[in-house]
Amino acid sequence: MTDFSDVKATKRIIVVDDDPSLLRLLSIRLTAAGYQVESAENAKIALGMLTSFEPDMVISDLRMEGMDGFALFEQIRRQKPNLPVVIMTAHGTIPDAINATKQGVFSFLTKPFESQQLLETVEQALRLQPSGVQSNQDEQWRENIITRSSKMEQLLQQAKQVAQSDFSLLIHSQSGTGKELLAKAIHQASPRHQQSFTAINCAAIPEALLESELFGHVKGAFTGANARHIGLFEASDGGTLFLDEIGDMPLSFQVKLLRALQEKEVRPVGSTTSIKIDVRVISATHKNLRKSILEGKFREDLYYRLNVIELELPPLAGRREDIPLLAQYFLTQRKELGGYQHINGFAQEAMELLISAPWPGNIRQLENVIEQSIALSTEPFITESIVNNALRNKPSELPSYQDAKDQFERDYLSKLLKLTNGNVTKAAKIAQRNRTEFYKLLNRHHLTPEAFRD
Structure with missing residues (x-):
């Protein structure tokens, strides 16, 4: 096994502080410990270094002129969600730093601190990903997945590995966990990434239209078919087709899908000839398909055709360490649309409530709760009572x-x-x-x- 000290020289750190003497001291300490270090006198300079220097972590002072350390963290989180950020703070601003850790900052250092404390914090942050934070180019395939959960990291590593093959893939998870987001990431990591990614919700398409949507139809195939319609299989040729909620596909259509997958060709409705297709199929469901097979609601031969490889996406309650990151992401996203610039974040009690909530509706429910909380908040920090009211509404429990x-x-x-x-x-x-x-x-x-x- 490679010792961590052997790869220190490949680890890059940006240090940000508007105090020149402290900035120089930190740079010397970290360089002496074997790290590659770049220093920035303010947050804007540090942001400019993210792409060119590609750091493995950032250490920033909290109180700085212009953009402070927490605002810098928010900007970093948008560009590089998995990049560890450590905040340095004076004794009087410790409550702010604690609040920052609730929202995704890795850790904080209280000034003055010893060299050993600094180095231990740095090493802990870099061990978030033992193989090191990959380059921005290597991480682009998963840039829209926000996580620091070890479960998710293991899943993403597995997803990246299976992305290289053309085997059919089944994603199983509860509703609202982001199955389509994972499917898109797999497509981006695959050799097909330059071709199209097409998604269809099998539960949302009436049975009478499903065949036409997937296989297409010729002109005059039925009443209203005034022109040739290209189906999603043909439109996705060379790329990836994502079949969401495959467990809700009508039994009568399942045999047609099985035939298309086996023969790698589709026949448009009303046509007498088939069209060859080259499509990688990723399907997803929240249902127990093995149970559906026993109940006669799902074909066993189609199940094994789709489920060559299966990925289990954890529910939000199984990755609670991601809740502060996701909550802050949804808040930042909403603020960018305008109208809520007065909201800076979440009160500590509010964040603790979010972290401990059961989340039966998963990420979709979390996003809804955050949006409700933002709309009702008049204070700089969203309070516990507002979050509690939003949780009680439980809009995610309503059926679609x-x-x-x-x-x-x-x-x-x-x-x-x-x-x-x-x-x-x-x-x-x-x-x-x-x-x-x-x-x-x-x-x-x-x-x-x-x-x-x-």
């Missing part, structure tokens, strides 16, 4: 429009079949639909008329 529509349709059809004792002709007449269309509705919701007969 499509889920609510499907549930209504399923309940309505079940009531019709109960009322007619499973007689499809009578049920279709009450619903004012023809038998063929009514049977399609029953198949979509996996309802069998015989089950409603006495």
Whole structure:
């Protein structure tokens, strides 16, 4: 195993302080310890060094003229979310520094500090990624994924490795965890990154349109088909196609998808010829597909075709160390849109509440809570009571429009079949639909008329 001291010379550190004597002293200490050091007299100079110097960490004073250390940290977090930042502070500003650590700053050093304390803090920060922070170019594939969680880092390393192959990939996770974001990152790390990445939510497309959306159709294939429509498989040729919520795909269409994956060709609706395709398929679901197979709702052969490699994306509650980073990211993102410049961050109690919340809706719910908190806050720091009120609203527990529509349709059809004792002709007449269309509705919701007969 390589000793950490052997690679110190490859570690780059930017030191930022408007006190020239302290800046020079810190540079000497760190250089003597074997690090490559660049010094900056203010935050703006340090920001200019991020791209050219590509540091592995930044050490900054908190109180500086112009842009202070915390504002510098916010700017760094936007450009390099995984770059460790250490804040130096005088005794009187310790509460500010503690608040900064709640929002993602790695650590803080209270002046005056000993050389050993400085070096230990630096080494701890650099060990966040034992192999070292990679160059900006190497990190671009995952630049939109904000994390310092060890679970996520392991997952991302695995994702980068499997990105090099063309095997079909299944991402399994709860709703709201960022499955599409991970799929995009895998595409960016793959040899196909210069080609298109296309995503489709299988649960949001009506069954009657799904085949046309994925495989395309020719002119005149059905009423309203006034021109040829290129399907997503053909449009994604050479690139990556992301099939989200694959577990909600209608059973009747699953066999058509399986055939397309096996033969690597699709036949547009209404066409007599097939089109060869070269597409890497990444699918995702929040459902237990093995259970769906046993229940007859998902084809086993399609499952094994899609699940050559499986990645398990952890829920937000399993990566709580990322909550301060994500909360600050959503706050900064909202401030950039304008209108909330008076908000500087979160009170310590508010951040502790965010970190300890259960988050059944995961990152999507966190974003919603942050947006509500921003809208209701009149103080420079978002308070615990405001966050608590936003958490109680629980908007993420409401079903989506499509889920609510499907549930209504399923309940309505079940009531019709109960009322007619499973007689499809009578049920279709009450619903004012023809038998063929009514049977399609029953198949979509996996309802069998015989089950409603006495």
